[in-house]
Amino acid sequence: MTTMECGAGPRGAEMPDPTILPAAAPDAMPGLLAALVAEQDREAAAWLETAVATPPLPGTAEFMRLFAIAGRKPAGTAPPGWPPARLARAALLAASVHAAGDEAPARLATAFRRSDSAERAAILQSLMLLPDPARFADLAADACRSSVQPVFEAIACDNRYPAAHFAEPVFNQMVLKAVITGAPLARVVGLAERTTAQLRRMAADFRDERRASNRPVPADLEFLLELGN
C-alpha cells in the first residue's frame, strides 16, 4: 500500500505533484478534507464528519480507535498519494490536533508511539496540514530514524515538511539515509534548494567509501553531487 502511495515509478515521473495540498484555516481543514473523501465515498465521509465534530485528543484511546477505523472505512484509491482512507486520517488528525492546542506536540507524539506503520505514515504525510506544523519537527526527525522503510519514506518522500522545517543536520542525514536505503531522491521535495556544501561533502565522503570498498556507487549519489554544481 505505502509503496504505491510513495510511488514505485522511477523519479516519480508519473506521480501527481505531491506538494499540492489543500490550504485552509485550522478550523476549516477537517471539513475540507472530509469533503474530498465525500467525492469518492459519501457514507464514509458522513461517518468522518461526525467523528471530527467532537474530536478526541490525539493519543487517547478514543482517538486511536477512530484513527484505526478511519484508515479502513473509506472506499476508493484515487488520487495516488492521498487516497480517501489517508484523507480521512488526515481529517481526524487536523481536527484532534487543533483541539489539543498547546498540548498538541506531546499528544501527537503519544499517538505516533501507539500507531502501527501505516498509521505512522499517515501522521507524517499529514504534518503540513496541521496547525503550526513547525512544532512537530522533533517527531518528524525521530521518524527519520525508523528502519521501517514505508515510515521513513512517508517523511522523506513527496513531503514538503523536511525542506520547510528540518534543521540542516537533520535534513542532511535524511538525504543520506534515502540514498543508502534506495528511497529515490527525485521524490525528496525541495532537495535542490536545501543542498549545501556540507551535504555535498557528506555525499562525496560516501562515494569515497563505496569506491574504497569496491562497491557500486548508487546513481542517486551522483545525482546529489551534480545538484550542487
Add this chain to the structure above:
Amino acid sequence: MKLFDPHIHMTSRTTDDYAAMRRAGIVAVTEPAFWLGQPRTHAGSFEDYFLSLIGWERFRASQFGIRHFCTLGLNPKEANNPDIVDGVLELVDLYLEKEGVVAVGEIGYDDMSPAEDDILARQVEMAKNHGLPVMIHTPHRDKKAGTRRTLDLLREAGMPPHLTLIDHNNELTLEMVLESGCWAGHTIYPGSKMDEPRMVSLVQAFGPERIMVNSSADWGISDPLKVPKTAQAMRDAGIPDEAIETIVWRNPIAFYAQSGRLDPAELEIPLPVDQRLLFEGNTVLRGQTPTVDSPLTAEADV
C-alpha cells in the same frame, strides 16, 4: 584455534546458531547492548533487556560451551528519545557493576545529533567512574566525519585509548583509529560494512596489532560464523596463524580483560557443557536428552 566473537547480538539468534558457532571453534562472545530494530518506548524495557543479557542469555550460551560476556549502554539511536534517556542511564549505571559486564557499549553516534553528543559523553564519564573500557559504534552515514568526531570527543573527555574499542571500521577510518591508539573492530557482514577479502587486505596492510573482527550478527541479515570464515580467508591468503590468532583470540581477550571481569586463564579451559542445568527453572531443551560434555564441546579445526 579457539575463536572469540567480540561483538554479536545472541539474543536475536537461535540455538542452531550457538551449536554451529561452537562447532566452528567459537568459545567466547561479547554481546553489546543495542537496539532491537524498533525503539523502546519506556526506560523500564531496558531493565528487562539488561537482566536478560546478564542472565538468561549467558546461561543459554553456556549450554553450548560458549562463554558469554556483555557490554551495557544506551545506543545512539535510542539516545534521541528524551522521555527515556535519564531513566535508562540510571539503569546502565546500576547494572555496569554486574559480573560479566566487560565494557560500556555499544555507544557512539548515529545521526550525530546534540542528544547523541550528550549521551555519549555521559556514558564515557560512567565508564571512567566504573573503571571499564568503552565499546564504540561508528555511524553508517557520514562515517568518516563521525569517526573523527568520536575520536575528538573521547580525547577531550580523557578516555584512555587503550581502553577504547572503535567498531565497524572500513578503509577510510582504520588508519585514523590506529593512529589514535584505540583498538579497531571490523564487522564482517554479508553485503555491507566489511567483507572477508577486504578484511584480508586491511590485515596485509596494517598487521594484527589492536585489530579485531566480529560478526555483529543480530536480527537482520547477518552471519554468526563470520569470525571463523574470516579466519579461514586470512589463512587462505597466507597470513600466518600467529597473526590470525592475535586477531580472533588474543586481542579481544586483552581488550575486555582490562575490565577485570574476564579471566584470560579461565578462557583457555573449555567450558564444560551440562544441559541438565536450569536457569530460574527454565531450560533450553524441549524434551531432548540433555547433552553432557558431548562432541559439541570438542575443539573444532578451523
